[in-house]
Amino acid sequence: MAEVPSKTARAEWGTRFGFLMAMIGAMVGAGNIWRFPYVMGNNGGGAFVLAFLSLLFLLAAPGLMAEVALGRYTKKGVIGAFRDVVGRGGMVGLGVVVLMVNVALMSYYSPVIAWTLYYAIHSLLFTFTAAGFEAEAFMTGLFENSALMIGLHTVVMGSIAAILALGIRRGVERIVVYAVPALVTALVIMTIRGLTLPGASEGIAFAFDVQWEYLTYSDTWIAALGQALFSTGLGWGIALTIGSYLREYDDVPLGGGVFTAIGESSVGILAALAIFPIVFAVGVEPDAGAGLAFVSLVQVFPEIPFGGLVAILFFVGFFLATFTSGLLITEVGVTTVSEETRLDRTQTTLVVCGAIWLLGLPSAYSVDVLDYLDFVFGNWGLPLATLAIIGVIGWVVGPRRLRLLAVNRNAGVYVGRWWDPLIKYVIPTVMIFIMAYFAWENFGTPEMIGGMLVIALFPIIGYAIMSVLEGRGGRPDTAGVTGGDD
Template sequence: MTMQASPGRAQWTSTGGFVLATLGAAIGLGNIWRFSYVTGENGGGAFLVVYFGAVLAVGIPLLLGEFAIGRDTRREAASAFRHLARHGLWRHAGILGVAASFAILTYYAVISGWALKYFAGFVTLAYPLPQGEAPKAFEAFIAAPFEPTVWHAVVLAAAVAIVAGGVEQGIERACKVLMPLLVAVVVLLALYSLTLPNASAGLRYLFVPDWSVLERPQVYLAALGQAFFSLGLAMGVLVTYGSYLPSHIRLPQAAVAIALGDTLFAVVASIVIFPAVFSFGMSPAQGPGLAFVVLPEIFVRMTGGAIVGFAFFGLLVIAALTSLMALLEVCVAYLVERWNVTRARAIALVAGAGFALGVPSSLGFGAWSGVRIAGLPILDAVDFAASNVLLPLSGLAIALFLGWHWRKEDALDAVGVRSPVLANVWCLAVRYVAPAMIAIVLLRSVGVF
């Protein structure tokens, strides 16, 4: 039985506000920067097919389950599991998501600062740079001792200012403005990209599958990992946002709408990138440098490239900001509800600690470039720990909790699935499919096989 919200507890004011806020949390750098380069590295169209399968088999069931946990308990992520589990290790399952959110926050703000720097460069007409200069300029920027940290601080401060307004007046209000703007920009950029010479080659790469790549196990692992990152699964975000849900909102419809919206956005963002990449003879498998090295090189050779670059990096900044807001809110809600810290103090603590612990990631390509963790730069090492260890562990704990610990009748009542067939499909997914797939990804990530 879903608990009634406490009189002083924040709530989303409408279904649309909730959907936009959750899409804002999910749609971030993962949908534009990360989705594009992971798709490029894993065969384009065939990867998309596997990715869609991962969203259906694992993404939507866990998305729905996390929302249900949040709304049923009316608590933030860590406290929600403590309330439902009552005893045993299950009580601590939620803290994994909070830890993952904080770890991601520390380096996500750094990369968001890079995007803001490039956006500012296009605003001031310092960009695009002369042809051939983008790789050297990016390397010089991230190796600088001071400038990356300044942009890191500025973008984090912007997210803090919005979160300080609270759930309704801060996060929801901002997302009602930023998300339509985000969609408008990505659609306009996609339409422009389709007019480029040889754009059809990019579309073929993206939508015509090369089935031979399905022989590579890495494709399946990358698809599931991207689904986790893109949908915001297992970070505590969905449980926390679900806890602000009014009782009248129907979870299954909302979960499907959010998953489809998130996936559609990622595909449209890929339509922005891949036709441009093929039009100018670049390789689609460029890795993380795609957004900050390859695309700036394309913009300088493109008619109207200064305007397109301005719009593209504006898109990145908005997407990064809405996700940063969600990561902050998870950690702030944890301190407020679990430790009775005032919201203002919690925001200061999370932002201050997040910034301080993000500085090593920012300096890891310059002054601290000699520091390696397991052979990786600091930012990459934190990303590996969060994305390949904490998130899969958190996701596995959530799936097992939903499928095996939470009483089936209570879980289905909270989820709101009325059809017996769909109820059985959901139970099958969270009991067997999701745990098995997540366990394989986790074991592969840490080098067991």
């Protein structure tokens, strides 16, 4: 336990719906909107869906159950949860690794939220349907305007700080219970608009045509694996943090596992249905990332009836998707730092958001920096965090113990023994494979070198910090639960 005086009773989600929307709001982000549809269409359509779905059930849902359960069991943020498990000492630094990865992730995600905010504002001003509008020049203009990007980054982090300072119930929950349904509604209306356009069927065929041979390609499975693990945010500390605010009688596996994994992926499916019929109806080439959202789609809106309104639905929905993710990613740091220091929640929020704002300045200033960090942390930093959390659950807590003590307690569905080897062996092996695969694929590049530095330095920094702070020279004490159970 941290030697910090107890401040107030720990917050809890006000409603079950609030918890569920927090999970979905956290996990549905830019990737669901601008990456998933293209990856799906380009990797065999329906064949990719089958591969992706099987990996969701095999890895993502069980993994999320474990992460939420650890948060619920310890009722602490990432560092406190690790301390409860491994005992005081340097190994608590694994929690610091998760925290550092989250802060790094948010530092370059905030400028992405800033892009979506900028486009949402311009959709409300009907900029995209105005005469003489040039999509590519508009996007390049934004990316090259460093002052504007830094200003927008400041607005995003300021807004996140304002909401987080209000707390879990009055801040986060109040936003997500409206934002997530609003996002889904926006995509549903956009889907209906798209499906009623002539030529929309080509878009459906692109996304859902079943090319069975793709199931035999390793690229399809690696793409599905990446999507299943990264899209669900497994092991980033977000699910652990959200789970730590669950109430006494709340369920973990049904809501935190099955609903979150399948529900957040459903938004990606809906995005495919919303985007591709419109894109193909107008005859624009499908794309992914900024090219899809900020060029292809923006070129499409003036060509379709009510295009200005559809643009509002899309970009406001897109902004909500990224903003709610940003809220919960930042909450990981706020929860943890608040527990580990004498700062109150408002002070913690200002410190964490201020630090993220400062670290995010290079990414706001230059898209190249953002792309570099995205590649490094996407391929190595986030899997490292996942390996830390799932590794500790699998090899220190022990999956059986966690399942009996937290997963199946008050559970909406019974989780059997099949779950244990998935947590102990399969997910850690997959994370190591992913890191090794991307290192091999990018061998010798600056990105790979950056990734290796993250893998090597973050654990050393985390270990050193906690060894010094806890004053035990890294030796675990008996407060931990080391020993495993299997």
